[in-house]
Amino acid sequence: MNTHKTYTVDEATKRMERYCAYQERCHKEVHQKLYEMRMIPEAVDQIIDHLLRHNFLNETRFAQAFARGKFRTKQWGRSRIVNELKRREISKYNIQIALKEIPDSEYYKTFEALAEKRLRQLALEKDLQKRRKKLADYLFYRGWEPELVYGKVGEISK
Structure with missing residues (x-):
């Protein structure tokens, strides 16, 4: 027995309007959601077109x-x-x-604050190389650029 709910194009459209109104979505998320709802490709195209035209999806x-x-x-x-x-x-x-949504001044200020906070957490690490590596790994994982990370790591002396 098939227990999956089926949707008409109108029902799916209303559902996707709510989905997009709740939080900004990208095309990929909307496609994925419609796929999970088992919508046929023609319906998917029609719904996405509707969402774009009515500014639910941007x-x-x-x-x-x-x-x-x-x-x-x-x-x-x-x-x-x-x-x-x-x-x-x-x-x-x-x-x-x-x-462009991220102002440079705020960006560098956040980087400094984040690096300093992590350094305080690493204060107990006595081995200088390990402390540098842990700081670099942490900042790289968070997606900060190598020149910023290496510049900061180079400032650590003891």
Whole structure:
């Protein structure tokens, strides 16, 4: 017996309007959701077209919100943000627009604060090389650029 709910195009459209209104979404997420709802390709195209025309789905807006959010709440660097946007199949053009959402002054201030906080956590690590490596690994994982990371690691003397 098939226990999966089936949706009419109208029901699926309303559902996707709510899904997109709740939080900014990228095309890939919407496609995935429609696929999970077992919608046929023609219906998927029709629904996505509707969402685009009625401004429920806007990839530029998604990329901007994503960059702002991940930078402010998770303190990710530009490299990680770019990689995550690429993973969501966001265009190069929209990635460039998204990165403009992060002011340079705020970016460097956040980097410094994050690095200093991590260094305080590593204060008990006596081995200088290990402390440098742990700091670098942490900052790279968060997506900060090599020149910033190595510059900071080079400042650690003891």
